Amino acid sequence: xxxxFTFLTAYFPFILYFIEKRYIIKIFNVSSHEFLNFIxxxxxxxxxxKVLLSSEYLVVQGATALxxxxxxxxxxxxxxLSGSEVLxxxxxxxxxxxxxxxxxxxGLDVVESSDPDTAKFIKxxxxxxxxxxxxxxxxxxxxxxxxxxxxxxxxxxxxSSTLIYNMALWADVNPYHLYFDIEDGSGYxxxxxxxxxxxxxxxxxxxxDLEQVEFKPSFQDQIYFLPLNQKMDSRxxxxxxxxxxxxxxxxxxxxDLAEKVLELKTLNSFEDWIVEHENIISSFISEKKxxxxxxxxxxxxxxxxxxxxxxxxxxxxxxxxxxxxxxxKSKGFGVLIPYKELIL
Numbered sequence: 589x590x591x592x593f594t595f596l597t598a599y600f601p602f603i604l605y606f607i608e609k610r611y612i613i614k615i616f617n618v619s620s621h622e623f624l625n626f627i628x629x630x631x632x633x634x635x636x637x638k639v640l641l642s643s644e645y646l647v648v649q650g651a652t653a654l655x656x657x658x659x660x661x662x663x664x665x666x667x668x669l670s671g672s673e674v675l676x677x678x679x680x681x682x683x684x685x686x687x688x689x690x691x692x693x694x695g696l697d698v699v700e701s702s703d704p705d706t707a708k709f710i711k712x713x714x715x716x717x718x719x720x721x722x723x724x725x726x727x728x729x730x731x732x733x734x735x736x737x738x739x740x741x742x743x744x745x746x747x748s749s750t751l752i753y754n755m756a757l758w759a760d761v762n763p764y765h766l767y768f769d770i771e772d773g774s775g776y777x778x779x780x781x782x783x784x785x786x787x788x789x790x791x792x793x794x795x796x797d798l799e800q801v802e803f804k805p806s807f808q809d810q811i812y813f814l815p816l817n818q819k820m821d822s823r824x825x826x827x828x829x830x831x832x833x834x835x836x837x838x839x840x841x842x843x844d845l846a847e848k849v850l851e852l853k854t855l856n857s858f859e860d861w862i863v864e865h866e867n868i869i870s871s872f873i874s875e876k877k878x879x880x881x882x883x884x885x886x887x888x889x890x891x892x893x894x895x896x897x898x899x900x901x902x903x904x905x906x907x908x909x910x911x912x913x914x915x916x917k918s919k920g921f922g923v924l925i926p927y928k929e930l931i932l
Contacts, residue, residue: 634661634662637746637780638655640776641902642842644896648772652843652846652847654789654846655776657781661738662738662754663735663754664758666733666758667733671730673690674690675731677732689701696718746777763782788847803849810905811903812927814901814903814916815923816898841868842865849861855906862891863889875896
């Protein structure tokens with residue numbers, strides 16, 4: 589019996605003819621589009637999003653942070669065709685295309701794109717992949733690359749970090765090396781992209797300390813995430829953090845808090861932990877706490893996650909979900925995400 593892929597190679601022109609004539613639908617009971625996807629599909633990768641529960645602004649200075657990978661992430665599908673260019677498409681969580689580009693493989697130049705700034709970043713990403721692996725893209729082919737986000741970009745769960753991680757898998761390079769070649773952050777989001785659960789992350793001097801930990805608080809049904817619908821620039825947050833030089837005692841204190849939260853048994857103790865953590869970061873970056881500026885009359889605790897001022901915040905509540913939702917709706921925020929729906 590002739591092997592299936594040998595058959596495809598030998599009779600490929602005839603198969604394309606059948607596809608064009610739509611006979612393939614009758615033979616295999618699939619659409620021509622589905623059959624072509626089956627033939628040309630090369631690889632598929634997935635990276636998880638991230639939530640930084642502790643040590644924002646200080647993790648980049650060497651503080652230990654508790655980071656939580658999310659169930660939602662970004663998927664990348666690659667098809668190989670004949671040609672010498674990359675056709676790049678990015679889709680949001682609703683399936684709407686928000687970016688597209690054509691990239692010439694000869695010089696990795698962007699021929700055309702729907703957004704120059706995004707195209708510039710992608711070109712930089714491709715060059716970094718090639719610098720880390722000289723064999724990457726060494727064979728002339730046409731690549732159709734589709735990216736599918738599973739969360740709204742405005743939530744700040746890592747649209748860039750999940751992209752970098754997936755590209756590292758495709759290029760067969762170390763995802764941390766790739767990240768630090770093009771970004772100035774701590775890299776905790778890259779760790780989350782491939783994590784199987786919560787992690788303690790520490791960026792050292794030329795090293796990374798990564799520990800998978802258990803964090804399933806008994807009160808997780810009383811924890812929610814609230815999108816503020818205001819995307820913050822994480823790169824600007826990193827610049828702010830690096831301009832400030834924290835005392836060693838501050839690094840130690842915030843690192844201790846990252847480990848302390850793993851041991852908390854009650855909602856009240858967790859809320860006390862949030863207040864202490866918010867006070868420390870507020871003093872360090874000279875910014876007001878989000879609860880003071882937006883939710884001063886709220887009965888629970890509110891904690892900023894990552895860059896302060898936007899993206900997501902974490903909120904606690906000892907009242908019903910409906911009452912909690914009603915409060916935030918009265919403030920103009922209609923989406924409240926239960927902890928267990930978001931965190932892996």
